[in-house]
Every structure is written in C-alpha cells, then in structure tokens.
Amino acid sequence: MRYDLNLLPIFIALMEERSVTRAAERLGMTQPALSNALARLRLMMKDQLFVRERYGIQPTAIALDLAPAIAEALARLDDAVLGQQEFDPAQAERLLTIAPNGYAEFVLVPAIVARLQQVAPGIRLRLTPYGNDLTDTGVVSGTTALVLGRIVDPPDNLVVQHVMDEGLACIVRADHPDIGGGITRDQFESLRHVNVVPPGRMRAGLFQALAQQQLKRDVAISVTNFFAVAEMVAVTDYCATLPKLICRRLENDSRLKVLAPPVDLGTFPVEMAWHVRYRHDPAHRWLRALISDVAANELSVA
Secondary structure, eight states: OOSOTTHHHHHHHHHHHOOHHHHHHHHTOOHHHHHHHHHHHHHHHTSOOEEEETTEEEEOHHHHHHHHHHHHHHHHHHHHHHTTOOOOTTTOOEEEEEEEOHHHHHHTHHHHHHHHHHHOTTEEEEEOOOOSOHHHHTTTTTSSSEEEEOOOSOOTTEEEEEEEEEOEEEEEETTOSSOOSOOOHHHHHHSEEEEEOOSHHHHHHHHHHHHHTTOOOEEEEEESSTHHHHHHHHTSSOEEEEEHHHHHHHTTOTTEEEEOOSSOOOOEEEEEEEEGGGTTOHHHHHHHHHHHHHHHHHHHTO
16 A cells, blocks of 8 residues: 555544644644644645635545545544453543533433442543534544533534433422412413523423423523522522423422423433444443443433
8 A cells, every 4th residue: 555544544633623733732743743744645645635724724625525435444443443452441541521511411420420430430531511512522523532412413423322311390499479289381471480591402492392382481580500590499489491300309409399391391312422433442332331321220210
C-alpha cells in the first residue's frame, strides 16, 4: 500500500472538528505537527481537502466523498482490534466522560455512580453539559463516551439505543388550599405552573403532549433545573408537571404531594448515543450495559 494509514484518523478528526486547533487537541498533537500531517494528507489524496474560512476549515467535495469510506474503514479496524481485548471492570482504571441531560443526571447518574463504586471502583465518570446541540457535548467527535437523555436527529456517526420510557406526573404543595387527592382538568388549567426550561428536547415533548390533549397551562415561572422545582412549589400554590421518577423522589418531601395528571400525557423515551467507533470497545460496551441495567432497576421499583 502506498498510503500512510496514520494519516487517516487525522483526516477524520479534521472532518469532525472543522478546526486545526481542536483536532490537534483531540489527537494530543501540536498544531504545527497536525499542519504538517495535513500537508502530507493533501499530497497523498491529491486534493486540498480542507480550505480555511473565517471560523475554521471546510472540507472540499472530494473530502466529503472520502469521509464515509474512511470512517467506516477505521471503525471496522477498531472493531477487529478492540473485539479481541478483554475488559475486567474490577481491575480497570479509566476516566470516561458522559453527557447526561438534566433528567438523566437527576434520576440515573447517582445510581450509576453507586453501581460503579460497587463493581468497578477504578472507573471514574466526568460529566459534561448536554445542551441542545449534540456537537457541543463531544459525542459527535468521540471525545465523550456517550450522551444520555433524549436524542433527536442524530448524525450518521452516532449509534442510538433506547434505554427506557418515562411518564409524567404533577406535584403541588401538600397543604394546597384547592387541590385534594386528585387534580381535575379544570383545576390544572386554572392553576399557575412551574416550567423546567432544560433539557430542550424534553421541553418540546411536554409541550407537544399538552397540545395533543388540548390541555392549557399557565406558566408562572420557568426554572433552569429540576432541583429548583420542589422549593418553588413548596412555597406557592403553583403546580409542576415532571417525569414520574423525579416525582417518586419528591414523594419523600413532606411539603409536597404527587398526583396523576388529569389526562394521559403519554410517555417520552430516554436514550443513549455514542460514536460508531465505540461500538465494540469493551469498556464502553460494559458501561452501556450497566446503564441499561440501572435504568431497568429504577423502573422496576417505581
């Protein structure tokens, strides 16, 4: 072969990062070393491959044509090599970065960390913000092991797996003057509500569920995380509509009571997604299996 295979991961990093600086950081190279590698790539491919623009680099038509084949070839090579490696979670020493959305961080991450402490004490987790753009999490480039939450319109280089389905419930303060052991449609629509702004995809799901049932909601205040909701509802006559597993945790708060919504608001999916190159990585496969098991256990005791 006349091709330098060491240059191919550099090509993919440049394609995904669209920045020489970020690609160099991701690969642990200096910027001059990566620029030199890019020059050799251009010579090997007989094309400019990437052109500089104001905010980074953009691939040429030839680079766009080459990218899927090169990415697939590297993924197959990773599968072949990593598939032969053994993974012992009890002995492993590793730091893995995951990006849970607000719901997953509240409901699943504590149980995941507790399980890791029991069976894989050498594996450490680092959490990075989920946000609304998967690119910002690092999962599209592969620097983040996986994202956990609601995955909408994933790019082609991500593998998406369904984890579980979650429903919705309502909370009000325990001594609410107008709400007893249940909440009617008229009561729901007459109350003022606390809305949780992030994560964005879940927000869209709740608004869609309300719209489908033609259920109106008068939002009094929007907060930025689930942790603020209990405090807000406990000192007002407001209502909040939250995922059931979050409401299950809030049932222990004597200031609050959990009620079924006045109409069936359906369910929303919780998913995880990871870069295709980690399909057969033993450590990543083990972590994904652990997360699925933790989620199933959380649902079984709900």
